[in-house]
Amino acid sequence: MTNVKMKVNGKTVAREVPDETLLSEFLREHLRLTGTHIGCDTSQCGACAVHVNGKMVKACTALAVSLEGAEVTTIEGLANGELHPMQVAFHDNHGLQCGFCTPGMIMAGVDMVNRYKAEGRELTSEAIRHELEGNICRCTGYHNIVKSIEDAAAKM
């Protein structure tokens, strides 16, 4: 067991957890932040995508204890009084069907828009499709997901 302290959605949290606790388990079971979904648990689907120190990672493939002192943002931490532009865009463009993959899609969308903006690159719809390689939608609703991210990119 290790006492791990990190900042999750702006709030400092500390929990005594077994060393093998995954970040996804830490968020869902210890902090009850169940917006981070576990789809495949094999690092492929991206439903558990969160931001760690500003970078997107798969929460199912990181040990919580390895993230001592890290700043973590989950889907619950995106809205700030009102919905984040990415969330609004997914709503406006019907960017989801069953909704299971949506938290990961939105975290991936925010990450790619931020990254492309910082690098001064244009986030084309082709680039969005390429960037979504690690996020799987089993409803196959990719078309509207891409539209949502394009829409949000124009507003962020």
Place this chain on the structure above:
Amino acid sequence: MYPVKYHKPNTIDDAVAALAAGEEAMVLAGGQTLLATMKQHLASPSDLVDIRGIDGMVGACIDGDTLVIGAATTHAEVAGSAVVRKHCPGLAALAGNIGDPAVRNMGTIGGSLANNDPAACYPSAMLALGATIVTNTRQISADDYFQGMFATALEEGEIITSVRVDAPAKAAYAKFAQPASLFALVGVFVADGPHGVRVAVTGAGDDGVFRHAGLEAALASDWSAGALDSVDVSEDGLISDIHGSADYRAHLIKVMAKRAVAAA
């Protein structure tokens, strides 16, 4: 996942000590393969020794004409590094196309090389570039380092600290990705540099990454995609599985080699 004890040493000596003290300790460098393997109970280390907190393990710099990349440098960091982009853009491009964006933020070059997955991208680059794998105890040339599927020259308790790559005149990688895993069904790295003209193939060999003498000879006399037309790529010793037969992979080796030459 089975219980495991986590260590995060600040020095290489402490890391070596923690590795030696654990009953079945393993190095954790990024975990994008190791943690997934542990979840499937295919690996059950007693201890994990995280090397990401050790000074000098992260980042890339140039030493004369040699690129030095820390073992715990992530794929995203290699892809985005101004130094790597300048001195070996083919290597930066390779790193920027490993797995997916989230995996690239965690997976590391040292982790990939220590694991030596037969379909990983990095081994082909190291072999084609004639790189040197630096560990806490010695320097190992890529020619001696890769020893078959998941097998390397690393001794028990030996930790990769960096890799050294002499900047090539030309180099590029072309990958035909297995669409589900994003690993290489066939990946070919071509390089023309201080170590000569070298071509290394990943994803295809029954025994892991390998150099292809025929492709190298053709490119040494004429560095062009067209020069590869007449090269015979045999299917002997190539993987045949659900994703592709040996003759399909043999065909892809030539196609990927031509694409890599065109991109270099």
